[in-house]
Amino acid sequence: MTAAALSVNGARKAFGGLVAVNDVSFEVREGELLGLIGPNGSGKTTMLNLISGALKPDAGEIVLFGTRISRMPAHEIARQGVARTFQLVRMLPAMDAEHNVIAGAVFGHQRLWGEQAREAAHELLALVGLRGREHVPVAAMTYIDQKRVELARALASNPRVLLLDEWLAGLNPSELNIGIQLIEQLSNQGRTIIMVEHVMDAIRSLCGRCVVMNSGRKIKEGDVDEVLSDPEVIEAYLGDDDDA
Amino acid sequence: MTRLSPSEIWTGIAGAVAVAAAATLPLFDQGYYLSLALNMVMYAALCTAWTLFSGPTHYVSLATAAFFGLGTYAVGLGLDYVPFGALVLIGGVVAAILAGLVGAATLRISGVYFVIFTFGLAELVRQIVSYTQIKLSTKMGLYVFTDFTEKHIYWMLLALTAVIFLTGWLINRSRLGFAMQIIGNDETVARHSGIDTAKLKIILFMISGAFIGMAGAILAPRYAYIEPPAAFNPMISFLVVIMALLGGTRRLWGPLVGVIPFSLVMEFVSARLPNDTSIVIGIAFLVIVYVLPDGITGRLEQLWARLKKTRAEPQPVPVEERA
Numbered sequence: 001m002t003a004a005a006l007s008v009n010g011a012r013k014a015f016g017g018l019v020a021v022n023d024v025s026f027e028v029r030e031g032e033l034l035g036l037i038g039p040n041g042s043g044k045t046t047m048l049n050l051i052s053g054a055l056k057p058d059a060g061e062i063v064l065f066g067t068r069i070s071r072m073p074a075h076e077i078a079r080q081g082v083a084r085t086f087q088l089v090r091m092l093p094a095m096d097a098e099h100n101v102i103a104g105a106v107f108g109h110q111r112l113w114g115e116q117a118r119e120a121a122h123e124l125l126a127l128v129g130l131r132g133r134e135h136v137p138v139a140a141m142t143y144i145d146q147k148r149v150e151l152a153r154a155l156a157s158n159p160r161v162l163l164l165d166e167w168l169a170g171l172n173p174s175e176l177n178i179g180i181q182l183i184e185q186l187s188n189q190g191r192t193i194i195m196v197e198h199v200m201d202a203i204r205s206l207c208g209r210c211v212v213m214n215s216g217r218k219i220k221e222g223d224v225d226e227v228l229s230d231p232e233v234i235e236a237y238l239g240d241d242d243d244a
Numbered sequence: 245m246t247r248l249s250p251s252e253i254w255t256g257i258a259g260a261v262a263v264a265a266a267a268t269l270p271l272f273d274q275g276y277y278l279s280l281a282l283n284m285v286m287y288a289a290l291c292t293a294w295t296l297f298s299g300p301t302h303y304v305s306l307a308t309a310a311f312f313g314l315g316t317y318a319v320g321l322g323l324d325y326v327p328f329g330a331l332v333l334i335g336g337v338v339a340a341i342l343a344g345l346v347g348a349a350t351l352r353i354s355g356v357y358f359v360i361f362t363f364g365l366a367e368l369v370r371q372i373v374s375y376t377q378i379k380l381s382t383k384m385g386l387y388v389f390t391d392f393t394e395k396h397i398y399w400m401l402l403a404l405t406a407v408i409f410l411t412g413w414l415i416n417r418s419r420l421g422f423a424m425q426i427i428g429n430d431e432t433v434a435r436h437s438g439i440d441t442a443k444l445k446i447i448l449f450m451i452s453g454a455f456i457g458m459a460g461a462i463l464a465p466r467y468a469y470i471e472p473p474a475a476f477n478p479m480i481s482f483l484v485v486i487m488a489l490l491g492g493t494r495r496l497w498g499p500l501v502g503v504i505p506f507s508l509v510m511e512f513v514s515a516r517l518p519n520d521t522s523i524v525i526g527i528a529f530l531v532i533v534y535v536l537p538d539g540i541t542g543r544l545e546q547l548w549a550r551l552k553k554t555r556a557e558p559q560p561v562p563v564e565e566r567a
Contacts (some may be wrong), residue, residue: 092429
Protein backbone atom coordinates (compact mmCIF):
# COMPACT_ATOMS: atom_id res chain seq x y z
CA MET A 1 0.00 0.00 0.00
CA THR A 2 1.39 3.35 -1.01
CA ALA A 3 1.63 6.30 1.32
CA ALA A 4 -1.08 8.94 1.63
CA ALA A 5 -0.41 11.87 -0.67
CA LEU A 6 -3.07 13.99 0.94
CA SER A 7 -5.13 13.36 4.01
CA VAL A 8 -8.07 15.37 5.26
CA ASN A 9 -8.84 14.88 8.94
CA GLY A 10 -12.09 16.19 10.39
CA ALA A 11 -12.32 19.22 8.12
CA ARG A 12 -15.14 21.62 8.91
CA LYS A 13 -16.27 24.86 7.30
CA ALA A 14 -19.36 26.87 8.12
CA PHE A 15 -20.76 29.96 6.42
CA GLY A 16 -22.85 31.57 9.15
CA GLY A 17 -25.40 28.91 10.09
CA LEU A 18 -24.78 26.74 7.05
CA VAL A 19 -22.21 24.03 7.65
CA ALA A 20 -20.87 23.41 4.16
CA VAL A 21 -18.27 20.83 5.20
CA ASN A 22 -18.92 18.95 8.40
CA ASP A 23 -16.23 16.73 9.94
CA VAL A 24 -15.03 15.21 6.69
CA SER A 25 -12.03 12.89 6.59
CA PHE A 26 -10.50 10.98 3.70
CA GLU A 27 -7.18 10.12 2.13
CA VAL A 28 -5.76 10.07 -1.37
CA ARG A 29 -2.89 7.70 -2.03
CA GLU A 30 0.00 8.60 -4.24
CA GLY A 31 -0.88 8.01 -7.89
CA GLU A 32 -4.56 7.48 -7.12
CA LEU A 33 -7.47 9.08 -8.96
CA LEU A 34 -10.11 9.76 -6.34
CA GLY A 35 -13.63 10.87 -7.24
CA LEU A 36 -15.43 13.30 -4.98
CA ILE A 37 -19.12 13.15 -5.76
CA GLY A 38 -22.43 14.17 -4.30
CA PRO A 39 -25.57 16.14 -5.16
CA ASN A 40 -25.49 19.90 -5.76
CA GLY A 41 -24.74 21.86 -2.62
CA SER A 42 -23.24 18.89 -0.81
CA GLY A 43 -19.95 20.72 -0.13
CA LYS A 44 -17.64 19.23 -2.76
CA THR A 45 -16.35 22.52 -4.12
CA THR A 46 -16.00 23.89 -0.59
CA MET A 47 -13.89 20.83 0.17
CA LEU A 48 -11.61 21.60 -2.79
CA ASN A 49 -11.44 25.21 -1.67
CA LEU A 50 -10.29 24.07 1.75
CA ILE A 51 -7.57 21.88 0.27
CA SER A 52 -6.32 24.56 -2.12
CA GLY A 53 -6.42 27.27 0.53
CA ALA A 54 -9.09 29.45 -1.10
CA LEU A 55 -10.90 28.96 2.23
CA LYS A 56 -9.52 28.22 5.69
CA PRO A 57 -11.07 25.32 7.60
CA ASP A 58 -12.74 26.19 10.92
CA ALA A 59 -11.52 22.90 12.33
CA GLY A 60 -9.58 19.83 11.30
CA GLU A 61 -6.39 19.57 9.35
CA ILE A 62 -5.19 18.80 5.85
CA VAL A 63 -1.80 17.16 5.39
CA LEU A 64 0.16 16.94 2.13
CA PHE A 65 2.93 14.31 2.22
CA GLY A 66 3.42 14.85 5.95
CA THR A 67 3.27 18.67 5.80
CA ARG A 68 0.27 20.33 7.37
CA ILE A 69 -1.06 22.75 4.75
CA SER A 70 -4.39 23.67 6.31
CA ARG A 71 -3.08 26.88 7.91
CA MET A 72 -1.10 28.05 4.90
CA PRO A 73 -2.19 30.80 2.49
CA ALA A 74 -3.26 29.67 -0.98
CA HIS A 75 -0.02 30.65 -2.71
CA GLU A 76 2.03 28.66 -0.21
CA ILE A 77 -0.17 25.60 -0.73
CA ALA A 78 0.34 25.97 -4.49
CA ARG A 79 4.10 26.03 -3.93
CA GLN A 80 3.84 22.93 -1.75
CA GLY A 81 2.43 21.16 -4.79
CA VAL A 82 -1.36 21.48 -4.95
CA ALA A 83 -2.72 22.74 -8.27
CA ARG A 84 -6.34 23.19 -9.24
CA THR A 85 -8.79 24.03 -11.98
CA PHE A 86 -11.97 26.00 -11.35
CA GLN A 87 -15.62 25.04 -11.68
CA LEU A 88 -16.13 28.00 -14.00
CA VAL A 89 -13.03 28.10 -16.14
CA ARG A 90 -10.65 30.91 -15.15
CA MET A 91 -8.38 32.30 -17.84
CA LEU A 92 -5.86 35.11 -17.89
CA PRO A 93 -7.97 36.78 -20.59
CA ALA A 94 -5.43 39.27 -21.93
CA MET A 95 -2.81 36.56 -22.60
CA ASP A 96 -2.34 33.83 -25.17
CA ALA A 97 -2.45 30.11 -24.43
CA GLU A 98 1.29 29.86 -23.99
CA HIS A 99 1.47 32.57 -21.32
CA ASN A 100 -1.55 31.19 -19.50
CA VAL A 101 0.37 27.95 -19.09
CA ILE A 102 3.73 29.58 -18.34
CA ALA A 103 1.94 31.36 -15.48
CA GLY A 104 1.52 27.95 -13.87
CA ALA A 105 5.14 26.96 -14.42
CA VAL A 106 6.86 30.04 -13.00
CA PHE A 107 5.55 30.47 -9.47
CA GLY A 108 4.25 27.13 -8.30
CA HIS A 109 5.73 23.88 -7.06
CA GLN A 110 8.19 23.78 -9.92
CA ARG A 111 9.68 27.21 -10.49
CA LEU A 112 10.81 27.45 -14.10
CA TRP A 113 11.76 30.61 -15.99
CA GLY A 114 12.67 31.69 -19.50
CA GLU A 115 13.15 29.04 -22.17
CA GLN A 116 12.55 26.18 -19.74
CA ALA A 117 9.14 27.54 -18.79
CA ARG A 118 8.27 28.08 -22.45
CA GLU A 119 9.31 24.55 -23.39
CA ALA A 120 7.31 23.08 -20.52
CA ALA A 121 4.28 25.09 -21.60
CA HIS A 122 4.56 23.89 -25.20
CA GLU A 123 4.87 20.26 -24.11
CA LEU A 124 1.79 20.55 -21.90
CA LEU A 125 -0.25 22.31 -24.57
CA ALA A 126 0.64 19.46 -26.90
CA LEU A 127 -0.39 16.96 -24.21
CA VAL A 128 -3.84 18.54 -23.82
CA GLY A 129 -4.28 18.65 -27.59
CA LEU A 130 -3.44 22.26 -28.39
CA ARG A 131 -0.24 21.83 -30.36
CA GLY A 132 0.22 24.72 -32.76
CA ARG A 133 -2.26 26.93 -30.92
CA GLU A 134 0.26 28.33 -28.43
CA HIS A 135 -0.11 31.91 -29.60
CA VAL A 136 -3.88 32.03 -29.86
CA PRO A 137 -5.38 34.53 -27.37
CA VAL A 138 -7.40 32.51 -24.87
CA ALA A 139 -10.27 34.99 -25.17
CA ALA A 140 -10.74 33.73 -28.75
CA MET A 141 -10.84 30.05 -27.75
CA THR A 142 -13.82 27.73 -27.36
CA TYR A 143 -14.92 26.56 -23.92
CA ILE A 144 -13.29 23.14 -24.16
CA ASP A 145 -10.04 24.65 -25.39
CA GLN A 146 -10.05 27.08 -22.48
CA LYS A 147 -10.55 24.08 -20.21
CA ARG A 148 -7.57 22.40 -21.84
CA VAL A 149 -5.46 25.51 -21.26
CA GLU A 150 -6.55 25.62 -17.64
CA LEU A 151 -5.59 21.97 -17.19
CA ALA A 152 -2.22 22.60 -18.81
CA ARG A 153 -1.67 25.56 -16.48
CA ALA A 154 -2.43 23.42 -13.44
CA LEU A 155 -0.06 20.72 -14.70
CA ALA A 156 2.68 23.26 -15.45
CA SER A 157 3.57 23.51 -11.77
CA ASN A 158 4.19 19.73 -11.80
CA PRO A 159 1.81 19.36 -8.85
CA ARG A 160 1.99 16.55 -6.32
CA VAL A 161 -1.80 16.62 -6.08
CA LEU A 162 -4.09 17.89 -8.85
CA LEU A 163 -7.62 19.07 -8.01
CA LEU A 164 -10.17 19.07 -10.83
CA ASP A 165 -13.42 20.88 -10.06
CA GLU A 166 -16.02 19.59 -12.53
CA TRP A 167 -13.52 19.75 -15.31
CA LEU A 168 -15.80 17.71 -17.57
CA ALA A 169 -18.89 19.85 -16.98
CA GLY A 170 -20.29 21.68 -19.97
CA LEU A 171 -18.62 19.51 -22.60
CA ASN A 172 -20.62 17.92 -25.41
CA PRO A 173 -20.58 14.10 -25.77
CA SER A 174 -17.64 13.91 -28.18
CA GLU A 175 -15.65 16.44 -26.16
CA LEU A 176 -16.49 14.43 -23.06
CA ASN A 177 -14.79 11.36 -24.52
CA ILE A 178 -11.68 13.35 -25.29
CA GLY A 179 -11.74 14.82 -21.79
CA ILE A 180 -12.09 11.42 -20.13
CA GLN A 181 -9.22 10.02 -22.19
CA LEU A 182 -7.07 12.98 -21.21
CA ILE A 183 -7.69 12.51 -17.49
CA GLU A 184 -7.08 8.77 -17.88
CA GLN A 185 -3.77 9.52 -19.55
CA LEU A 186 -2.73 11.78 -16.67
CA SER A 187 -3.70 9.12 -14.18
CA ASN A 188 -1.72 6.48 -16.08
CA GLN A 189 1.30 8.75 -15.89
CA GLY A 190 1.08 8.47 -12.12
CA ARG A 191 -0.56 11.79 -11.24
CA THR A 192 -2.40 11.99 -7.96
CA ILE A 193 -5.79 13.49 -8.75
CA ILE A 194 -8.92 14.40 -6.84
CA MET A 195 -11.81 15.05 -9.18
CA VAL A 196 -15.13 16.58 -8.25
CA GLU A 197 -17.54 15.43 -10.91
CA HIS A 198 -21.21 15.09 -11.79
CA VAL A 199 -20.65 13.01 -14.90
CA MET A 200 -21.19 9.51 -13.49
CA ASP A 201 -19.91 7.72 -16.59
CA ALA A 202 -16.60 9.51 -16.10
CA ILE A 203 -16.44 8.58 -12.42
CA ARG A 204 -17.23 4.93 -13.28
CA SER A 205 -14.63 4.65 -16.00
CA LEU A 206 -11.87 6.68 -14.36
CA CYS A 207 -11.93 6.32 -10.59
CA GLY A 208 -11.10 3.29 -8.55
CA ARG A 209 -12.36 4.79 -5.36
CA CYS A 210 -14.67 7.63 -4.56
CA VAL A 211 -15.95 9.67 -1.65
CA VAL A 212 -19.61 10.66 -1.55
CA MET A 213 -20.74 13.81 0.22
CA ASN A 214 -24.22 14.93 1.11
CA SER A 215 -25.23 18.05 3.05
CA GLY A 216 -21.64 18.69 4.06
CA ARG A 217 -20.96 15.21 5.40
CA LYS A 218 -19.12 12.24 3.97
CA ILE A 219 -21.77 9.56 3.64
CA LYS A 220 -19.78 6.88 1.83
CA GLU A 221 -16.29 6.01 0.69
CA GLY A 222 -14.97 3.07 -1.24
CA ASP A 223 -14.91 1.17 -4.52
CA VAL A 224 -16.85 3.07 -7.19
CA ASP A 225 -19.25 0.30 -8.28
CA GLU A 226 -20.02 -0.58 -4.69
CA VAL A 227 -20.56 3.02 -3.65
CA LEU A 228 -22.75 3.90 -6.61
CA SER A 229 -25.09 0.99 -5.93
CA ASP A 230 -25.38 1.83 -2.24
CA PRO A 231 -28.98 2.64 -1.24
CA GLU A 232 -27.94 5.67 0.85
CA VAL A 233 -26.01 7.17 -2.08
CA ILE A 234 -28.89 6.56 -4.49
CA GLU A 235 -31.21 8.12 -1.93
CA ALA A 236 -28.94 11.18 -1.71
CA TYR A 237 -29.02 11.65 -5.46
CA LEU A 238 -32.66 10.81 -6.06
CA GLY A 239 -34.20 11.89 -2.76
CA ASP A 240 -35.95 15.21 -2.42
CA ASP A 241 -33.83 16.54 0.44
CA ASP A 242 -30.85 17.43 -1.74
CA ASP A 243 -31.72 20.97 -2.69
CA ALA A 244 -29.62 22.60 0.03
CA MET B 245 11.97 36.59 -21.58
CA THR B 246 15.75 36.52 -21.38
CA ARG B 247 17.16 37.72 -24.68
CA LEU B 248 16.68 41.20 -26.09
CA SER B 249 14.38 41.34 -29.07
CA PRO B 250 15.23 43.75 -31.94
CA SER B 251 12.26 45.94 -31.05
CA GLU B 252 13.49 46.22 -27.47
CA ILE B 253 16.94 47.22 -28.67
CA TRP B 254 15.46 49.89 -30.96
CA THR B 255 13.19 51.19 -28.18
CA GLY B 256 16.24 51.39 -25.93
CA ILE B 257 18.24 53.31 -28.51
CA ALA B 258 15.30 55.65 -29.21
CA GLY B 259 14.89 56.25 -25.46
CA ALA B 260 18.58 57.00 -25.00
CA VAL B 261 18.54 59.43 -27.93
CA ALA B 262 15.42 61.14 -26.56
CA VAL B 263 17.01 61.56 -23.12
CA ALA B 264 20.25 62.88 -24.67
CA ALA B 265 18.30 65.34 -26.81
CA ALA B 266 16.24 66.50 -23.84
CA ALA B 267 19.44 66.96 -21.84
CA THR B 268 20.68 69.57 -24.31
CA LEU B 269 17.68 71.85 -23.73
CA PRO B 270 19.34 74.08 -21.05
CA LEU B 271 22.02 74.92 -23.62
CA PHE B 272 19.40 76.74 -25.70
CA ASP B 273 17.18 78.31 -23.11
CA GLN B 274 17.43 78.85 -19.37
CA GLY B 275 14.25 80.80 -18.86
CA TYR B 276 10.63 80.08 -19.67
CA TYR B 277 11.10 76.95 -21.77
CA LEU B 278 13.47 75.36 -19.28
CA SER B 279 10.97 76.03 -16.53
CA LEU B 280 8.20 74.47 -18.63
CA ALA B 281 10.39 71.49 -19.49
CA LEU B 282 11.27 71.08 -15.82
CA ASN B 283 7.56 70.78 -15.01
CA MET B 284 7.19 68.17 -17.72
CA VAL B 285 10.13 66.11 -16.53
CA MET B 286 8.87 66.34 -12.97
CA TYR B 287 5.49 64.93 -13.95
CA ALA B 288 7.11 62.43 -16.30
CA ALA B 289 9.08 61.08 -13.32
CA LEU B 290 6.11 61.17 -10.94
CA CYS B 291 3.56 59.70 -13.36
CA THR B 292 5.86 56.91 -14.54
CA ALA B 293 6.75 56.04 -10.94
CA TRP B 294 3.06 56.10 -10.04
CA THR B 295 2.21 53.83 -12.97
CA LEU B 296 4.83 51.26 -11.94
CA PHE B 297 2.40 50.34 -9.18
CA SER B 298 -1.02 51.62 -10.22
CA GLY B 299 -0.78 50.43 -13.84
CA PRO B 300 -0.68 46.68 -13.23
CA THR B 301 -2.65 46.64 -9.96
CA HIS B 302 -5.37 49.17 -10.90
CA TYR B 303 -5.12 50.58 -7.37
CA VAL B 304 -5.39 54.37 -7.61
CA SER B 305 -2.97 55.88 -5.11
CA LEU B 306 -3.42 59.46 -3.91
CA ALA B 307 -0.41 59.16 -1.61
CA THR B 308 1.91 60.76 -4.16
CA ALA B 309 1.95 64.04 -2.21
CA ALA B 310 2.96 62.19 0.98
CA PHE B 311 5.95 60.47 -0.65
CA PHE B 312 6.89 63.63 -2.52
CA GLY B 313 6.70 65.77 0.61
CA LEU B 314 8.78 63.34 2.65
CA GLY B 315 11.52 63.52 0.02
CA THR B 316 11.36 67.30 0.05
CA TYR B 317 11.58 67.40 3.82
CA ALA B 318 14.49 64.96 3.91
CA VAL B 319 16.45 67.58 1.98
CA GLY B 320 15.09 70.50 4.01
CA LEU B 321 16.06 68.92 7.32
CA GLY B 322 19.35 67.32 6.36
CA LEU B 323 20.96 69.75 3.95
CA ASP B 324 23.31 71.27 6.54
CA TYR B 325 24.63 67.87 7.64
CA VAL B 326 24.50 65.38 4.79
CA PRO B 327 25.54 65.57 1.09
CA PHE B 328 22.65 66.26 -1.30
CA GLY B 329 23.04 62.98 -3.19
CA ALA B 330 22.70 61.00 0.02
CA LEU B 331 19.62 63.00 0.98
CA VAL B 332 17.94 62.06 -2.30
CA LEU B 333 18.52 58.39 -1.45
CA ILE B 334 17.31 58.95 2.13
CA GLY B 335 14.18 60.65 0.78
CA GLY B 336 13.58 57.57 -1.35
CA VAL B 337 14.12 55.18 1.56
CA VAL B 338 11.82 57.12 3.91
CA ALA B 339 9.09 57.22 1.26
CA ALA B 340 9.55 53.48 0.61
CA ILE B 341 9.17 52.72 4.32
CA LEU B 342 5.94 54.72 4.46
CA ALA B 343 4.73 52.93 1.32
CA GLY B 344 5.55 49.58 2.92
CA LEU B 345 3.55 50.42 6.04
CA VAL B 346 0.60 51.73 4.05
CA GLY B 347 0.74 48.74 1.73
CA ALA B 348 0.81 46.22 4.57
CA ALA B 349 -2.18 47.94 6.16
CA THR B 350 -4.34 48.55 3.11
CA LEU B 351 -3.48 46.46 0.06
CA ARG B 352 -5.67 43.62 1.25
CA ILE B 353 -8.70 45.90 1.10
CA SER B 354 -10.44 46.74 -2.12
CA GLY B 355 -9.71 49.57 -4.51
CA VAL B 356 -12.13 52.27 -3.37
CA TYR B 357 -10.99 52.14 0.24
CA PHE B 358 -7.40 52.29 -0.92
CA VAL B 359 -8.05 55.56 -2.77
CA ILE B 360 -9.66 57.18 0.27
CA PHE B 361 -7.02 55.82 2.63
CA THR B 362 -4.10 57.10 0.61
CA PHE B 363 -5.74 60.51 0.26
CA GLY B 364 -6.32 60.69 4.01
CA LEU B 365 -2.79 59.50 4.63
CA ALA B 366 -1.25 62.33 2.62
CA GLU B 367 -3.27 64.85 4.62
CA LEU B 368 -2.36 63.15 7.89
CA VAL B 369 1.36 63.23 7.13
CA ARG B 370 1.06 66.92 6.22
CA GLN B 371 -0.71 67.71 9.49
CA ILE B 372 1.83 65.75 11.51
CA VAL B 373 4.72 67.57 9.85
CA SER B 374 3.06 70.97 10.43
CA TYR B 375 2.33 70.14 14.05
CA THR B 376 5.84 68.87 14.76
CA GLN B 377 7.39 71.87 13.11
CA ILE B 378 5.35 74.36 15.12
CA LYS B 379 6.11 72.48 18.36
CA LEU B 380 9.84 72.10 17.77
CA SER B 381 10.68 75.38 16.08
CA THR B 382 9.24 78.81 15.63
CA LYS B 383 9.23 78.74 11.84
CA MET B 384 6.52 77.36 9.58
CA GLY B 385 8.96 76.21 6.90
CA LEU B 386 12.54 75.32 6.07
CA TYR B 387 15.02 77.13 3.86
CA VAL B 388 16.77 75.09 1.19
CA PHE B 389 19.77 77.03 -0.07
CA THR B 390 21.92 75.26 -2.65
CA ASP B 391 24.08 76.22 -5.61
CA PHE B 392 21.72 74.32 -7.91
CA THR B 393 19.97 76.26 -10.61
CA GLU B 394 17.00 75.07 -12.63
CA LYS B 395 19.21 73.40 -15.21
CA HIS B 396 20.88 71.21 -12.55
CA ILE B 397 17.52 70.21 -11.16
CA TYR B 398 16.31 69.53 -14.68
CA TRP B 399 19.26 67.25 -15.42
CA MET B 400 18.89 65.38 -12.14
CA LEU B 401 15.18 64.83 -12.74
CA LEU B 402 15.86 63.71 -16.28
CA ALA B 403 18.37 61.17 -14.99
CA LEU B 404 15.86 60.00 -12.37
CA THR B 405 13.19 59.60 -15.07
CA ALA B 406 15.62 57.51 -17.13
CA VAL B 407 16.31 55.34 -14.07
CA ILE B 408 12.57 54.91 -13.46
CA PHE B 409 12.05 53.81 -17.06
CA LEU B 410 14.97 51.40 -16.84
CA THR B 411 13.61 49.98 -13.58
CA GLY B 412 10.14 49.62 -15.07
CA TRP B 413 11.58 47.82 -18.07
CA LEU B 414 13.61 45.47 -15.87
CA ILE B 415 10.53 44.75 -13.75
CA ASN B 416 8.50 43.95 -16.87
CA ARG B 417 11.11 41.39 -17.87
CA SER B 418 11.29 39.83 -14.42
CA ARG B 419 9.19 37.32 -12.53
CA LEU B 420 7.81 40.28 -10.56
CA GLY B 421 6.51 41.91 -13.75
CA PHE B 422 4.99 38.67 -15.04
CA ALA B 423 3.39 38.07 -11.64
CA MET B 424 1.88 41.56 -11.72
CA GLN B 425 0.44 40.87 -15.18
CA ILE B 426 -1.16 37.70 -13.88
CA ILE B 427 -2.54 39.53 -10.84
CA GLY B 428 -3.99 42.18 -13.15
CA ASN B 429 -5.68 39.43 -15.19
CA ASP B 430 -7.09 37.32 -12.36
CA GLU B 431 -5.93 37.57 -8.79
CA THR B 432 -7.49 34.23 -7.80
CA VAL B 433 -5.56 32.41 -10.50
CA ALA B 434 -2.44 34.28 -9.38
CA ARG B 435 -2.79 33.06 -5.79
CA HIS B 436 -3.48 29.47 -6.78
CA SER B 437 -0.49 29.54 -9.12
CA GLY B 438 1.80 30.25 -6.17
CA ILE B 439 2.04 34.04 -6.31
CA ASP B 440 2.19 35.88 -2.98
CA THR B 441 -0.03 38.66 -4.29
CA ALA B 442 -0.02 40.81 -1.14
CA LYS B 443 3.76 40.78 -0.80
CA LEU B 444 4.40 41.62 -4.45
CA LYS B 445 1.94 44.50 -4.39
CA ILE B 446 3.68 45.94 -1.33
CA ILE B 447 7.11 45.60 -2.97
CA LEU B 448 5.91 47.37 -6.07
CA PHE B 449 4.23 50.12 -4.04
CA MET B 450 7.51 50.63 -2.17
CA ILE B 451 9.52 50.91 -5.39
CA SER B 452 7.00 53.39 -6.77
CA GLY B 453 6.96 55.41 -3.53
CA ALA B 454 10.76 55.49 -3.35
CA PHE B 455 11.03 57.08 -6.79
CA ILE B 456 8.36 59.66 -5.94
CA GLY B 457 10.25 60.50 -2.73
CA MET B 458 13.48 60.90 -4.69
CA ALA B 459 11.75 63.24 -7.13
CA GLY B 460 10.53 65.32 -4.18
CA ALA B 461 14.06 65.47 -2.78
CA ILE B 462 15.53 66.60 -6.10
CA LEU B 463 12.88 69.32 -6.43
CA ALA B 464 13.39 70.73 -2.92
CA PRO B 465 16.08 73.25 -4.02
CA ARG B 466 13.67 74.63 -6.62
CA TYR B 467 11.27 75.75 -3.91
CA ALA B 468 14.07 77.37 -1.80
CA TYR B 469 11.59 77.68 1.05
CA ILE B 470 9.52 74.58 1.83
CA GLU B 471 6.49 74.37 4.06
CA PRO B 472 3.91 71.61 4.47
CA PRO B 473 1.12 73.05 2.28
CA ALA B 474 3.50 73.26 -0.68
CA ALA B 475 5.52 70.08 -0.11
CA PHE B 476 2.44 67.94 0.61
CA ASN B 477 0.19 69.71 -1.88
CA PRO B 478 -2.68 67.30 -2.72
CA MET B 479 -2.85 68.86 -6.18
CA ILE B 480 0.35 66.92 -7.00
CA SER B 481 -1.46 63.64 -6.27
CA PHE B 482 -4.43 64.58 -8.44
CA LEU B 483 -2.40 65.87 -11.37
CA VAL B 484 -0.30 62.70 -11.39
CA VAL B 485 -3.42 60.53 -11.58
CA ILE B 486 -4.99 62.66 -14.31
CA MET B 487 -1.90 62.80 -16.51
CA ALA B 488 -1.13 59.10 -16.10
CA LEU B 489 -4.72 58.13 -16.96
CA LEU B 490 -4.77 60.51 -19.91
CA GLY B 491 -1.68 58.86 -21.36
CA GLY B 492 -2.69 55.33 -20.43
CA THR B 493 -1.20 53.04 -17.81
CA ARG B 494 -0.86 49.79 -19.73
CA ARG B 495 2.50 50.68 -21.17
CA LEU B 496 5.55 51.99 -19.41
CA TRP B 497 5.72 55.01 -21.68
CA GLY B 498 1.95 55.56 -21.61
CA PRO B 499 1.93 58.28 -18.92
CA LEU B 500 4.50 60.27 -20.89
CA VAL B 501 1.95 60.66 -23.68
CA GLY B 502 -0.37 62.32 -21.16
CA VAL B 503 2.25 64.42 -19.39
CA ILE B 504 3.39 66.43 -22.39
CA PRO B 505 0.01 67.77 -23.62
CA PHE B 506 -1.45 68.18 -20.14
CA SER B 507 1.55 70.17 -18.90
CA LEU B 508 1.08 72.54 -21.82
CA VAL B 509 -2.65 72.86 -21.12
CA MET B 510 -1.99 73.47 -17.44
CA GLU B 511 0.56 76.10 -18.34
CA PHE B 512 -2.03 77.89 -20.47
CA VAL B 513 -4.81 77.52 -17.91
CA SER B 514 -2.80 78.70 -14.94
CA ALA B 515 -1.65 81.76 -16.91
CA ARG B 516 -5.07 82.72 -18.31
CA LEU B 517 -7.46 81.46 -15.63
CA PRO B 518 -5.42 81.44 -12.42
CA ASN B 519 -8.48 81.37 -10.19
CA ASP B 520 -10.30 78.58 -11.99
CA THR B 521 -7.51 76.02 -12.26
CA SER B 522 -9.23 73.51 -9.96
CA ILE B 523 -12.42 73.65 -12.02
CA VAL B 524 -10.51 72.97 -15.22
CA ILE B 525 -8.64 70.07 -13.61
CA GLY B 526 -11.88 68.62 -12.28
CA ILE B 527 -13.60 68.81 -15.67
CA ALA B 528 -10.52 67.37 -17.39
CA PHE B 529 -10.57 64.44 -14.98
CA LEU B 530 -14.22 63.63 -15.71
CA VAL B 531 -13.74 63.93 -19.44
CA ILE B 532 -10.69 61.66 -19.42
CA VAL B 533 -12.35 58.95 -17.35
CA TYR B 534 -15.51 58.95 -19.51
CA VAL B 535 -14.04 59.47 -22.97
CA LEU B 536 -10.65 57.78 -22.68
CA PRO B 537 -10.86 55.17 -19.92
CA ASP B 538 -7.75 53.41 -21.26
CA GLY B 539 -5.92 56.65 -22.04
CA ILE B 540 -4.57 57.87 -25.34
CA THR B 541 -2.22 54.92 -25.80
CA GLY B 542 -4.94 52.42 -24.89
CA ARG B 543 -7.28 53.98 -27.47
CA LEU B 544 -4.58 53.95 -30.13
CA GLU B 545 -3.90 50.27 -29.44
CA GLN B 546 -7.60 49.46 -29.77
CA LEU B 547 -7.80 51.29 -33.09
CA TRP B 548 -4.66 49.54 -34.29
CA ALA B 549 -6.04 46.13 -33.27
CA ARG B 550 -9.31 46.83 -35.09
CA LEU B 551 -7.42 47.89 -38.18
CA LYS B 552 -5.35 44.71 -38.18
CA LYS B 553 -8.44 42.58 -37.64
CA THR B 554 -10.34 44.01 -40.58
CA ARG B 555 -7.31 43.42 -42.76
CA ALA B 556 -6.79 39.85 -41.55
CA GLU B 557 -10.40 38.73 -42.01
CA PRO B 558 -11.46 39.94 -45.44
CA GLN B 559 -14.69 37.96 -45.93
CA PRO B 560 -16.89 36.35 -43.28
CA VAL B 561 -17.86 32.78 -44.20
CA PRO B 562 -21.61 32.28 -44.77
CA VAL B 563 -23.39 30.35 -42.01
CA GLU B 564 -24.45 27.40 -44.21
CA GLU B 565 -20.89 26.65 -45.25
CA ARG B 566 -19.65 26.65 -41.69
CA ALA B 567 -22.29 24.16 -40.59
